[in-house]
Amino acid sequence: MTNPFYNIDFKEREKLLKSLESHLFHFPKNNSIFSVFEQENNIGILLKGYIQIIRLDSNGNRIIMEEIGDNELFGSFMLSFKNAEYEIIAKEDTDIVVLEYEQILRNQDFNKKYYSQFLQNMLTISFQKLKEKNERIEILTKKTIRNKLLEYFNIVSSKYGSKYIYLPFNFTDLADYLAIDRSAMSRELKNLKDEGFIEIKGKRITLLYDKYSSIYKMMQPY
């Protein structure tokens, strides 16, 4: 992911962060960072670490809404925490900067080169995130568990240009990311294995089918 401070030197960065009324936070592994985002419209930039944003239903469903890695944006500006219960958890030791939405988007310091560069960087990151969100939507709109899994595998596979995939999370979390029942997913993964489409060794999955093969096209929902 593009660095939000790309092409902005250390001194300028300090000035920028001061003028945007930023706050720096550190969270140790496995701590909740929800408190920071309760108030309205702030923007978090993850400098280092890894966090998950999890939504908990009134039905007891657990959904992984976002996985945030280095240089990514997150916060209430893009995901309203009002109407449901959320957990934001640092899965590793994590450093974040929190900015005010208003400060970034109402600021008119256009004579400061570093501010314009910062806007450009933020836009680059936002565009990448929009692409990710659309990929997620392409997965979620598949009607069967099988097709959700295959779409997910294809996206990860083409991202790294390889038929050998390393899952970024465990199977429980994968099910919560794909919004399907874990045991039903487990059953379907077994089917895919038995039919010879994939191979699984821990978090390492090998795709044995050709994306453009007739076998793939024949994978009908029913």
Add this chain to the structure above:
Amino acid sequence: MTNPFYNIDFKEREKLLKSLESHLFHFPKNNSIFSVFEQENNIGILLKGYIQIIRLDSNGNRIIMEEIGDNELFGSFMLSFKNAEYEIIAKEDTDIVVLEYEQILRNQDFNKKYYSQFLQNMLTISFQKLKEKNERIEILTKKTIRNKLLEYFNIVSSKYGSKYIYLPFNFTDLADYLAIDRSAMSRELKNLKDEGFIEIKGKRITLLYDKYSSIYKMMQPY
């Protein structure tokens, strides 16, 4: 939606569009505008009109990926048209500007005030779009048709602050937006009516339940 040329006067806007190598297009109602977006990484700004981006599966599924209205962004920079069949249709007479991703994000004309203002406007629009995408994901991750419908109704209802909802599309398209079978959705809408939770008159739906009521919380998937 924020105007991408907010706070940029006509003369500056002309200069900006020229420097970004923009192209203007007009499409009459019901025409395909796909051709414009076949090439890599371009950004469309919808000036006036209304378009739908539809994904067609190899399974024969039809999914409404995006609905684009005035001042919204769309294009291959945020939705890759490579790995599936897409239709991009102007549902009304539509004017669009097409820009190059590279031109916007590599340009270093930071001494031009209008360019920085444009970046700020684009960022505002991107943030709004990210919020919409997350709302869509919150709907799609619901496990039952009933809960998808209710989540959708709640989002539309709270957006307009009213229990009277006017659907922005017909029921066939609603099903394709929620990624569920039309007839199954029709059945579930009838159930919700019969149980007294909603009232339907054409595209006008009245929510008869209280969002914070126990009835709502009791709406379990099974």
Add this chain to the structure above:
DNA sequence: TGAAAAAAGTTGCAATTGCAACATTATATT
């Protein structure tokens, strides 16, 4: 206006999936 096309409503049936309730294996912690 009237015919054609599209959208909406209905229903039976079978496939899929969620859920529960386990057993087994892996990981974390003291």
Add this chain to the structure above:
DNA sequence: AATATAATGTTGCAATTGCAACTTTTTTCA
């Protein structure tokens, strides 16, 4: 290393949903 905890694997069963195949209603357009 031993124990507690979490993750994974498995299966029966019932609820939900997709699909097909209609009918009825609404909208479009020549």
